Amino acid sequence: MKNIFLILFILISSFSYSQKCNGIFIGEITDFHNKKPLENATIKLIGTNKVTISDHKGKFTFEDLCHGTYNVEVSHLSCETKVFVLEINGNIYKAISLEHHLEALNEVVVTANSKIEKTSIQQSVSKEVIENFSDKSLGDALNTISGVSSLNTGNTIVKPMIHGLHSSRLLIVNNNVRLFDQEWGDEHAPNIDINSGGRIDVIKGANTLMYGSDAIGGLILIRPENYAVKDSLFGKSALSLNTNGWGGNINSELVRTFKNGFYTRAQASYKVFGDFEAPDYNLSNTGVKSINASARVGYKSFEKGFDAYYSFVDNTLGILRAAHIGNVGDLVRAIESKEPDYIDEFSHHIDNPKQAIFHHLAKIEAYKRFKGLGKLTLQYDFQINRRKEFDRRRGELRNRPAIDLRLFTTSLQPNLRIDAFDNLKLNTGFLLRYQQNDAISGTGARQLIPDYEKYDFGVYATGVYSLNLFSELSAGLRYDFSRIDANKRYRITDWDDVYNYDELFPEFNIGIDDLEYITNPKFSFHNISAGLGYVRHYSNDFELLINYGLASRMPNPSELFSDGLHHGAARIEIGRLNMKKEVANKLMVSLERNHQGFGFAISPYYKYISDFIQLIPIDATTTIRGAFVEWEYIQVDAQIFGVDIDVDKKITNNLGYNGSLSLLKGDNLSDDIPLIHMPSTNFSNELTYKNKDLNQLSIGLKQETVLQQNRFPDYNFFTFDPVLQDDVYVDISSTPPAYTLFNFSSSMNFNAFKTGNIKVEFNIENLFNVSYRENLNRLRYFADEVGRNFNVKLKFNY
Amino acid sequence: MSNFKLKTMKTIKLLAVFFISSLTVLSCSSDDDHDDDHDHEEELITTVVYTLTNNADNTDVVILTFTDLDGEGGADGVYDVSGPFTANATYTGAMKLWNATETPAEDITIEVKAEDDEHEFFYTNTAGLTITKTDVDGGGNPVGIDTTVDTGAAGTGTLTVILKHEPTKPNDGTATGAGGSTDIEVTFNVTVA
Numbered sequence: 001m002k003n004i005f006l007i008l009f010i011l012i013s014s015f016s017y018s019q020k021c022n023g024i025f026i027g028e029i030t031d032f033h034n035k036k037p038l039e040n041a042t043i044k045l046i047g048t049n050k051v052t053i054s055d056h057k058g059k060f061t062f063e064d065l066c067h068g069t070y071n072v073e074v075s076h077l078s079c080e081t082k083v084f085v086l087e088i089n090g091n092i093y094k095a096i097s098l099e100h101h102l103e104a105l106n107e108v109v110v111t112a113n114s115k116i117e118k119t120s121i122q123q124s125v126s127k128e129v130i131e132n133f134s135d136k137s138l139g140d141a142l143n144t145i146s147g148v149s150s151l152n153t154g155n156t157i158v159k160p161m162i163h164g165l166h167s168s169r170l171l172i173v174n175n176n177v178r179l180f181d182q183e184w185g186d187e188h189a190p191n192i193d194i195n196s197g198g199r200i201d202v203i204k205g206a207n208t209l210m211y212g213s214d215a216i217g218g219l220i221l222i223r224p225e226n227y228a229v230k231d232s233l234f235g236k237s238a239l240s241l242n243t244n245g246w247g248g249n250i251n252s253e254l255v256r257t258f259k260n261g262f263y264t265r266a267q268a269s270y271k272v273f274g275d276f277e278a279p280d281y282n283l284s285n286t287g288v289k290s291i292n293a294s295a296r297v298g299y300k301s302f303e304k305g306f307d308a309y310y311s312f313v314d315n316t317l318g319i320l321r322a323a324h325i326g327n328v329g330d331l332v333r334a335i336e337s338k339e340p341d342y343i344d345e346f347s348h349h350i351d352n353p354k355q356a357i358f359h360h361l362a363k364i365e366a367y368k369r370f371k372g373l374g375k376l377t378l379q380y381d382f383q384i385n386r387r388k389e390f391d392r393r394r395g396e397l398r399n400r401p402a403i404d405l406r407l408f409t410t411s412l413q414p415n416l417r418i419d420a421f422d423n424l425k426l427n428t429g430f431l432l433r434y435q436q437n438d439a440i441s442g443t444g445a446r447q448l449i450p451d452y453e454k455y456d457f458g459v460y461a462t463g464v465y466s467l468n469l470f471s472e473l474s475a476g477l478r479y480d481f482s483r484i485d486a487n488k489r490y491r492i493t494d495w496d497d498v499y500n501y502d503e504l505f506p507e508f509n510i511g512i513d514d515l516e517y518i519t520n521p522k523f524s525f526h527n528i529s530a531g532l533g534y535v536r537h538y539s540n541d542f543e544l545l546i547n548y549g550l551a552s553r554m555p556n557p558s559e560l561f562s563d564g565l566h567h568g569a570a571r572i573e574i575g576r577l578n579m580k581k582e583v584a585n586k587l588m589v590s591l592e593r594n595h596q597g598f599g600f601a602i603s604p605y606y607k608y609i610s611d612f613i614q615l616i617p618i619d620a621t622t623t624i625r626g627a628f629v630e631w632e633y634i635q636v637d638a639q640i641f642g643v644d645i646d647v648d649k650k651i652t653n654n655l656g657y658n659g660s661l662s663l664l665k666g667d668n669l670s671d672d673i674p675l676i677h678m679p680s681t682n683f684s685n686e687l688t689y690k691n692k693d694l695n696q697l698s699i700g701l702k703q704e705t706v707l708q709q710n711r712f713p714d715y716n717f718f719t720f721d722p723v724l725q726d727d728v729y730v731d732i733s734s735t736p737p738a739y740t741l742f743n744f745s746s747s748m749n750f751n752a753f754k755t756g757n758i759k760v761e762f763n764i765e766n767l768f769n770v771s772y773r774e775n776l777n778r779l780r781y782f783a784d785e786v787g788r789n790f791n792v793k794l795k796f797n798y
Numbered sequence: 799m800s801n802f803k804l805k806t807m808k809t810i811k812l813l814a815v816f817f818i819s820s821l822t823v824l825s826c827s828s829d830d831d832h833d834d835d836h837d838h839e840e841e842l843i844t845t846v847v848y849t850l851t852n853n854a855d856n857t858d859v860v861i862l863t864f865t866d867l868d869g870e871g872g873a874d875g876v877y878d879v880s881g882p883f884t885a886n887a888t889y890t891g892a893m894k895l896w897n898a899t900e901t902p903a904e905d906i907t908i909e910v911k912a913e914d915d916e917h918e919f920f921y922t923n924t925a926g927l928t929i930t931k932t933d934v935d936g937g938g939n940p941v942g943i944d945t946t947v948d949t950g951a952a953g954t955g956t957l958t959v960i961l962k963h964e965p966t967k968p969n970d971g972t973a974t975g976a977g978g979s980t981d982i983e984v985t986f987n988v989t990v991a
Contacts (some may be wrong), residue, residue: 215822259981322932323978325979325980326962326963326978326979326980326981327980327983329980330980333974333977338826341977341978359825382811392963392964392979393841394841394906394909394910394913394963394981395912395913397840397841399988439837442837442838443837444837444838444839444840444841445839445840445841446837446838446839446869452963491868491870491871491872491873493872493873494871494872498872514899515867515868515872515899538991564871565870565871565872569803572870572871592854621871622868622874622875623866623867623869623870623875624843624844624846624864624866624870624875624982624983624984625980625982625983626960626980626982626983626984627983628870630871722922722956722958722983723920723922723958723960723973723974724957724984727922746903
C-alpha cells in the first residue's frame with residue numbers, strides 16, 4: 001500500500017514540477033477513420049535528435065524538452081506523413097490522427113491491447129497463449145488471468161469463474177454472439193473450440209452493457225482475427241502430443257484474403273485423449289474426444305461490409321468412473337478411501353458416465369457507415385445446443401442418455417455507433433431473442449430441466465466522453481425484459497406440501513396426471529443495468545481506471561425448475577419457483593502501467609449482490625437408494641471483495657518476470673458465514689528467457705501456488721449407516737490443502753519452406769508430479785488431479 | 799485482373815451457397831417432435847418385496863415391503879413388515895423388485911438377474927439372523943436374489959438390504975468392500991419371537 005502512494009506521489013509531482021528544459025510531450029496517434037490506435041508510427045522533432053515510435057496503444061512520450069517551438073513530423077507505413085508546429089511551454093498532450101487512404105489500407109491494425117472501451121478494466125489472452133492451450137479448454141486458458149479461476153468436473157470439464165462467480169453470471173460472447181449452451185449447470189463447460197478464436201478478452205469491470213444486463217461476474221469475449229486487405233493465402237497447422245492421457249490435438253486453419261476486401265477462413269481441429277493419470281493411479285474413464293470446425297466469409301471496406309460465421313463443436317467427455325455413486329454412504333466411503341473406488345487399465349475408450357454435446361453457432365453481420373453519423377451494424381444469429389448425459393444404468397437404458405436437452409436460441413441485434421462528435425462516442429441498439437428448450441423424450445428419467453420458451457427484449461445506450469486530453473468518462477444504461485413460459489410436472493406432495501406452491505402459484509396448475517400435477521409456470525422479469533467508467537492517463541504510461549456497474553440477472557431455468565438427482569455427487573438439486581432476480585452493485589478500481597520495462601496492474605474490487613442465488617446442501621433425504629444430500633437454490637445477500645495484482649518486469653534484455661496474485665473474500669451476509677465455492681488465495685511467478693538471435697529460443701519456468709481455502713461454510717452432517725449401525729460424519733465441506741505446481745516451457749522457431757516457419761515446443765506440466773486436490777473441482781472427493789505431463793507441440797506457419 | 803476478380807466472386811458465391819445450405823441442413827436435422835412429451839422414470843425401483851418362507855411350515859411367511867411410488871424426493875417411502883420371525887427356524891428368502899409406476903408393474907428382478915454379474919445384494923442385520931446367498935452368477939459369485947435365513951433366539955433388530963450396481967466381484971462379502979454404486983438401501987425393523 002505504501003508503494004502505491006509513493007507511485008501516486010511521483011506521478012503527481014512529475015506533473016507539477018516543470019522547469020525550462022523539463023517539458024513533457026505526450027501524444028496519442030489514432031486512425032482518423034476508426035480511431036484505432038496506430039502502433040509503430042515514427043515521431044520526429046525536426047531539427048533535434050529526438051525520435052520515438054508510438055507503442056501498441058498509439059502513445060508516445062518525449063521528456064526533458066526545452067521550452068520553445070518545434071516542428072513535429074509524424075509518419076506511418078500506410079499513412080500520409082503529417083507535419084505540424086507545436087509550442088512546448090511546460091507539459092502538453094496532443095491527440096494526433098493520421099489519414100489512411102482506403103486504397104492503401106493494407107492492414108487494419110488491431111493491437112494486442114485494444115480495449116472494448118478505454119475505460120474498461122480488462123485483461124486479454126493473446127493468440128500466442130491460445131495456441132499454447134490448443135489441446136486444453138477455454139477455461140484452462142482463462143485460468144492464466146489473475147482473478148479468473150474455474151469450477152471443474154474432473155480435468156476436461158472446466159467452467160470459467162471470474163471473482164468466484166460463474167455460470168449465468170458470466171457472459172461468454174463468441175464472435176459477437178452470446179453463447180447459450182445450458183451454461184447454468186455446474187458441470188456444463190462452455191462449448192467453444194479455443195482454436196477458433198483470435199484473442200480472448202476478459203472484462204472484469206462494468207463495460208458490458210452492450211452484451212447483456214446480467215454480467216454480474218464479468219464478460220468473456222472471444223474475438224476473431226482481423227485480416228489485411230490484400231491478396232494473400234496463408235495458414236497454419238499445429239500438432240500437440242502429450243504423454244498424460246496419451247493424446248493430443250491437431251488444428252489447421254487456412255485464410256484467403258483479397259485485395260477487394262473479401263476474406264474467407266476455414267478452421268478445423270480434432271482432439272483425442274485417453275484416461276488421464278494422477279501421480280499414483282489411472283483416472284479411469286476421463287478421456288475426451290472433440291471435433292470442431294469453423295468457417296468464416298466476409299467482405300470489409302471502410303464504408304460497408306459483412307461477416308458470416310459458423311462454428312461446430314462436438315465434444316464427448318468422459319467422467320471419472322469412480323465418481324458415479326449411489327448414495328451418501330458411497331460418498332462417505334469415497335471421501336474416506338483417498339483413492340478412487342474404480343481403477344482400471346489405461347484406455348482411450350470413453351464409457352459411461354459421459355457427456356456428449358453438440359453446439360452449432362451461426363451468425364451473419366453486416367455494417368454500413370454513414371457520413372457524419374457513424375456505423376450501423378445488423379446481426380442475426382442462431383445456436384443449437386444438444387446435451388446428452390449418459391449415466392451408468394441397468395438393462396436397455398444402458399445406452400440411453402439420462403439427460404437429453406436441446407436448446408435453440410436465435411437473436412437479432414441492430415447496433416448504431418455514432419462517432420461523428422469529436423469528444424463523444426455513442427453506442428446504442430436493441431436485442432430481440434427467442435429461446436426454446438426441449439427436454440427430449442426417451443431418456444426414461446425424470447426431466448431435470450423442463451421444456452420452456454423464453455423471450456427477451458433489451459435496449460441499451462452507452463457513451464464515451466473525452467473530458468480532456470488525459471481522461472475519459474463512459475456511461476451506459478440498459479433495460480431488459482424477459483418472459484419465460486415452461487411446462488413442467490411436479491409431484492403432488494412436492495407441489496402441495498414441500499414447496500407450498502398450491503398457495504403461492506395456484507394459477508400455474510393446469511391438470512393432474514396420476515401422482516403429478518401438470519403445470520405451466522410463466523414469469524416476467526424487468527431488469528435495469530447501468531455502468532460508469534472513468535480513466536485518467538498519467539505520464540510514464542500510468543493509468544487509473546474506476547468502474548461502477550449495476551447488473552441484474554433473472555433466475556435461470558435451473559434455479560427455477562431444477563428437480564432431480566445427480567449421481568456424480570449423490571445429490572438431489574432443487575430449484576424454486578419463488579426465486580427473485582439477483583441484483584449486483586460492483587465497484588472496481590485499477591491502477592495500471594503498460595510499459596515494456598516494468599508494467600503492472602493492481603485492481604481491487606467490491607461487489608454487493610442482493611438475492612444472490614447459491615446452491616447449497618440443506619438436508620439429507622432418505623430414498624430407496626439410501627440417504628441423499630438435498631441441494632437447494634437459496635437466495636442470500638452476499639459480498640465479494642478482493643484484489644488482482646499482475647506484474648511484469650524486464651530484468652535484462654533476455655530475461656523477463658511475470659507474477660500475479662489474487663486475493664478474494666466472499667461472505668454470505670444473511671447468515672454471516674463465508675460463501676460456498678469461493679476461490680482461495682493463489683499466486684504465480686514466471687521467469688522467461690528469450691533470445692531472438694538463437695532461433696527465438698524461449699525457456700520459461702512457472703510456479704503456481706493455490707492456498708487452502710480456510711473460509712468455507714460448514715455444511716457437514718451426520719447420516720445413519722445401517723451397515724455400521726451408527727451415525728457417520730459426512731464431510732462434504734472441508735477443503736483440500738494448499739499445493740504448488742511447477743511448469744516448464746520451451747520453444748524455438750525455424751525457417752522452413754519459402755515463407756513459412758516451424759515452431760517447436762517442449763513443455764512439462766506438473767514438473768514434480770505433485771499429488772493434489774483442488775477445492776473447486778466437483779470430483780475432489782473421488783480422485784487426485786492430473787499428474788506430470790510431457791508435451792511436444794509443432795506449429796507450422798505457411 | 800478482371801478475370802481474377804470474376805473468379806474470386808465465383809468462389810465467394812460458391813462458398814456462400816455452401817455456407818447457407820449447410821445451415822439449412824443443420825437446422826432441419828431435428829430428431830425430435832415438439833409435443834408435450836413426458837418421460838417417466840423407467841429405471842425407478844419403487845418397491846422392494848423380500849418374502850421369507852419357513853422351511854418347516856409354509857404358512858409361516860414373513861414379507862418385508864418397502865414402497866416409494868414417486869421415487870426419490872416427493873413423498874417418503876413406506877416400510878411394512880408383515881409379522882415376526884419364528885425363533886431358531888430356517889427360512890427361504892426371495893427378493894423381488896418392482897417399478898410400480900409402469901402398467902403393469904415392471905419386474906426389475908428380471909433385469910438384475912439378466913445382469914447378475916453386475917449386481918449383488920448384501921444383507922446385514924442386528925436381529926441375530928444368519929443370511930446366506932444361495933444363487934450365483936456366471937462367474938460363480940453370489941448374487942443374493944435367493945437366500946436362506948437362519949433365525950436365532952428371540953429379539954428385535956434391523957435388517958438392511960443393499961443392492962450394489964457394478965460392485966467388485968468377487969469381493970469380501972461386505973457392501974463397503976464391494977464398492978460400486980448403491981441402487982437400493984432399505985432397513986426394516988424386524989422381530990424374532
